[in-house]
Amino acid sequence: MRKNIVAGNWKMNTTVPEGIELAKAVVARSAEVPAEVKLIVATPFTHLYPVAEVVKGTVVGLSAENCADHAKGAYTGEVSADMLVSAGCEYTILGHSERRQYYGETDEKLVEKTKLALGAGLKVILCVGENLDEREAGKHFDVCEAQIKNVLYNFTAEDMKSIIVAYEPVWAIGTGKTATSEQAEEIHAFIRKVVADKFGAQVADDLTILYGGSCKPSNAKELFAQPDIDGGLIGGASLKADDFIAIALAF
Ligand code: PGA
Helix, strand or coil, X not given: CCCEEEEEECCCXXXXXXXXXXXXXXXXXXXXXXXXXXXXXXXXXXXHHHHHHHHCCCCEEEEXXXXXXXXXXXXXXXXXXXXXXXXXXXXXXXCCHHHHHHCCCCHHHHHHHHHHHHHHCCEEEEEECCCHHHHHCCCHXXXXXXXXXXXXXXXXXXXXXXXXXXXXXXXXXXXXXCCCHHHHHHHHHHHHHHHHHHHXXXXXXXXXXXXXXXXXXXXXXXHHCCCCXXXXXXXXXXXXXXXXXXXXXXX
């Protein structure tokens, strides 16, 4: 049941025309990727509708990078889950560490966002991960456990079918410093156990858990070879179609 997924998180990069070109380049090479590896591109809000046109009818899925914590109304500057669906999105990333760090995204808000996203029919890519201080203090297991429990324990086993987890150690994001495959694997296995404690072994076994943080063509193979690493959430290396596809070919 669990899928191999390689998702590109474009963050706040590319203009709309550049994003369309990037999506076209990913689609053009997607046939090289084995069918059991799902490709997803997560784009800025402005790019979703035109990129949806590019990926329509292809194997490439479309994700947003965030969604609002309210359904609709007077929330200037926000974009709702229903709006994402209407733009052609199937997925949304939630709880990325950059949103937790710079935009005050709390676990409480993530519960609301996840409810709204699932209610609208989106699949959620929920990000968790410790920062450098927490890693150095040996708190990485505790931090990831709390983030998983605070958000996912509010949902049902049925909801879990629409949830993907991404473990992204903050100290490895955009730093060129990748977690070793052993460091990543031990947290992935741990996250699966935390999920099993609440939902049972089958749900945990079916959960796709992605690694994110300076994942690139040169290290993807070793990471993806780990039993509990089911793919990657790729930042910098997703901005070049060739690198993104090379990562997907690492399975
Ligand atoms: P990175 O970003 O691959 O550039 O480290 C990953 C992410 O933040 O999703």
